[in-house]
Amino acid sequence: TQLLEQSPQFLSIQEGENLTVYCNSSSVFSSLQWYRQEPGEGPVLLVTVVTGGEVKKLKRLTFQFGDARKDSSLHITAAQPGDTGLYLCAGASGSGGYQKVTFGTGTKLQVIP
Amino acid sequence: GAGVSQSPRYKVAKRGQDVALRCDPISGHVSLFWYQQALGQGPEFLTYFQNEAQLDKSGLPSDRFFAERPEGSVSTLKIQRTQQEDSAVYLCASSARRGKTGETQYFGPGTRLLVL
Numbered sequence: 515t516q517l518l519e520q521s522p523q524f525l526s527i528q529e530g531e532n533l534t535v536y537c538n539s540s541s542v543f544s545s546l547q548w549y550r551q552e553p554g555e556g557p558v559l560l561v562t563v564v565t566g567g568e569v570k571k572l573k574r575l576t577f578q579f580g581d582a583r584k585d586s587s588l589h590i591t592a593a594q595p596g597d598t599g600l601y602l603c604a605g606a607s608g609s610g611g612y613q614k615v616t617f618g619t620g621t622k623l624q625v626i627p
Numbered sequence: 628g629a630g631v632s633q634s635p636r637y638k639v640a641k642r643g644q645d646v647a648l649r650c651d652p653i654s655g656h657v658s659l660f661w662y663q664q665a666l667g668q669g670p671e672f673l674t675y676f677q678n679e680a681q682l683d684k685s686g687l688p689s690d691r692f693f694a695e696r697p698e699g700s701v702s703t704l705k706i707q708r709t710q711q712e713d714s715a716v717y718l719c720a721s722s723a724r725r726g727k728t729g730e731t732q733y734f735g736p737g738t739r740l741l742v743l
Contacts, residue, residue, distance in 0.1 A: 518669075520669075554736065554737075555736050555737075556631070556718050556720070556734025556735050556736050556737055557670070557718075557734050558734070559731050559732070562731070600667070602669050602670075604669075612658065612675060612677065612682065612683075612725055613730060614672065614675070614683070615660075615672065615732065616672065617662075617669030617670045617671070618669050619668060619669055620667060620668055620669045622667060
C-alpha cells in the first residue's frame with residue numbers, strides 16, 4: 515500500500531505569514547498533484563508536477579517535486595484568509611493502464627484575518 | 628458546461644438499510660472514480676470505471692459495496708446492510724480520457740452518509 519504522509523496535520527496562522535506543507539512517501543510516483551478542498555465541496559486541483567526536481571509557481575503558491583519523485587512541498591507566501599482549506603497531495607501511479615491516485619493524509623490550514 | 632454532480636448531498640440511514648448514491652460525471656468523460664473520505668482525512672480510492680467497464684474495484688471495503696456504470700455515463704454506488712463505519716463522504720470524480728499521467732480529475736461535491 516502506498517502511503518503519503520503530510521505534515522503538519524493542522525496549521526493556524528495569521529494573515530500575511532508564510533507557510534510550507536510537506537508531503538512524503540517511500541514510493542515513487544509518475545506525477546504528484548496538489549488539491550485544495552473547502553467544506554462541503556470536492557477537492558479542486560491546484561497543480562500537477564511530473565518531473566523530479568520540478569518547481570511550479572501559481573501566484574503566491576510554490577510547488578516542488580522531489581528529485582526522486584517521492585516527496586513534494588507546497589509553500590504559500592503571505593497567506594490570506596481565502597487560502598483556508600484542506601490541502602491534499604496526491605500521487606499518481608500508472609499501473610493497470612490508468613492513472614490511480616493515492617491521496618495524502620491532508621493538512622488543514624486556517625488563516626486568521 | 629456542468630461539472631460533476633452527485634445526489635443526494637446528504638443521506639441518513641438506519642443501520643442495516645441499503646443506500647444508493649448517484650454520480651453524474653461531466654458529459655463525455657471516459658473515466659470515473661469513486662472515493663471514500665473520512666472527516667478531515669484524504670479521500671481513499673474505492674473503484675474505477677473506464678466507460679462501462681469496472682477495471683479496478685480493489686478499494687471496495689467489503690462485498691456490501693457495489694458500483695455500476697451500465698451505459699458508461701451515470702454511475703451508482705450501492706451499499707447494502709449499512710454499518711456505522713460506513714459513515715463518510717463519498718466522492719465521485721471523472722476525467723476526460725483514460726486517466727493518463729497528469730490528467731485532471733474533476734470532483735463532485737460528495738454525498739455525506741450518516742449511518743445511525
